[in-house]
Amino acid sequence: MKLISLLLAAAALTLGLSAQAQESALRKTLAERIPQMGKIDEVRPTAMQGLYEVRIGTDVFYSDAKGNYLIQGELIDTKARRNLTEDRINKLTAVEFSELPLKDAFTIVRGDGKRKVAVFEDPNCGYCKRFERDLQNVDNVTIYLFLYPILSPDSAEKSRNVWCAKDRVVAWQDMMVRDKNPSNASCDTAAIQRNLAFGRKHKITGTPTLIFANGTRVPGAVDAQEVEKRLAEAASDTTSKN
Template sequence: MKPFLRFLSLACAVLLLGAQAANAQEAQIRKALAERIPQLAQIDEVSATPMQGLYEVRIGTDLYYTDAGGNYLIQGELIDTKARRNLTEDRVNKLTAIDFKSLPLDDAFKVVHGKGERQLVVFEDPNCGYCKRFEKDMQKVDNVTMHVFLYPILSPDSAEKSRNIWCAKDRAAAWQDHMLRDVTPATASCDMKALERNLQLGRKYKITGTPTLIFTDGSRVPGAIAAAEVERRMNELAVAKK
């Protein structure tokens, strides 16, 4: 056998053995955790972390850490002190990212500030106090189009107000009157299927609170962050795009 072919054959064998060892390690961790903690029987993924001997255990978007034998379980954050990065946060952000282009924007209405060149999606409930605070703070942000998905999850009254806003002649005006000036939207009726789809979409992406912001890179932020933070994130995206 020629030297190169011999080397190639050896490399393939090493890779195969490595994959087999990784599979055996994963199986051992799954078995140990399932036997000792029945709630962890449905593990989606087991993978090695940058820390030697520590493995990530993923169930949906929930992350845990364990040793090679599944003897210990850690629930917390893994920090790379050298790189000064929260590896757990980075991983969760990747797992919860949403393809911005796939969002059904026809089921949202637009609130445009200035030229509206920058894009932002927000899931909001008309009865959400944090949403009202966020909307008022967003008046400081220029040149953005906010795609507002009505997401009535707080109370039956939320559904009624969402219906009246969605069915208003000018949805954006009715929304801002309510959120900024506490004007109760006038009673209206129309096709409500968009709101039903919004609830299904939220459940699909496990959106459990309002407001939830989604930026054009797919990253999402739960909660009413300050306008300055929104501005910072959108500026970073604009720089990355160039």
């Protein structure tokens, strides 16, 4: 029995060393052939035999074992009907809800407000306006709205006018849902600058970007049905952790 355990341990060690050698060789080959790729943060095998994930930051590529071919695209598990690339990127870009600087957002509470979602939006974003109109159909939720002016020069001005308004929620919804720009206002807008810094740190490059209570990040103007689905998933994940 002891001999079998020793043999199994030796086999595991050999496999581990082999995997490390494979990873090192793949890193070396890609660095030599495509130096403009930059520093490779991680190499690991995928669910598909012979295919490796090559990660640079939150960007995911795929390669064969020898680094002769590099693929930029999505890996789909047809049996499970899952986009494995999307799942992986969601994990890489997840933001713990507890890490969000909620003091730099304003809140919109609907119904009992038990469910939570944070949204980064630019006032000049057409997709954000479509999203906001859809969001009117979602109830029993607290929305933490982070002003994130990245699209055009006057995005900062409009964001300031909302942040400094007497009623931020009314000013925001007037602009995004009813196409009525807020009145000029001024106050301390350091919170908006902190939002921009937070977004750069976490690579929030487009609006709207949604972050749910389970840390899942969703880019783009998803409809109310998708928001409901994500809120339910977040609630389920939170319950299972507790």
